Amino acid sequence: MTSAWDAIVVGAGVIGSAVAYFLQEAGLSVCLIDRGAVAAGTTSASAGHTSVQGRVPGPALDLALANVRLLGELKRALPDDFEYVQSGGLILAEDETEYRLLRQFAAKQAAHAPVEFWEAEDVRRAEPHLNPARILGATYCALDGYANPMRLAIALAHA
Numbered sequence: 001m002t003s004a005w006d007a008i009v010v011g012a013g014v015i016g017s018a019v020a021y022f023l024q025e026a027g028l029s030v031c032l033i034d035r036g037a038v039a040a041g042t043t044s045a046s047a048g049h050t051s052v053q054g055r056v057p058g059p060a061l062d063l064a065l066a067n068v069r070l071l072g073e074l075k076r077a078l079p080d081d082f083e084y085v086q087s088g089g090l091i092l093a094e095d096e097t098e099y100r101l102l103r104q105f106a107a108k109q110a111a112h113a114p115v116e117f118w119e120a121e122d123v124r125r126a127e128p129h130l131n132p133a134r135i136l137g138a139t140y141c142a143l144d145g146y147a148n149p150m151r152l153a154i155a156l157a158h159a
Helices: 014-025 059-077 096-109 120-126 149-158
Strands: 007-010 030-033 089-093 115-119 137-141
Touching: 007 014, 014 030, 014 149, 059 149, 089 096, 089 120, 096 115, 096 137, 115 120, 120 137
Parallel strands: 007 030
Antiparallel strands: 089 137, 115 137
């Protein structure tokens, strides 16, 4: 054990573990501490959903796209599986107002992110277990997905 550290990171959730990981990657000696186990706090309550399509152009979309790129890089770099999957995501339209708004949104968003508008038949082909009587259409983004935030924090802390 080292008696002198270049950096001490307090909090071993996904953020603290990521800070410690990247400081270590930059060549610093790092001590990561937490009052409990790695990922046992707020990180354990996170859904882990990675959504690109719902972010409007600007800082929120820029961060979402950077997050997707970073998760892909970490999936290749870390030896531990943190269950990152780009499954794609749907936002469903269940009435005429939602249908119109999502169609307009997809048209605008497509200039900034890979967002498509799907008609009801497209949604039924992709997700046959959804109630066809309720779904009029949807937006779809292939970049949307999920990761297990607890496993990600642990993978970063162990790296």
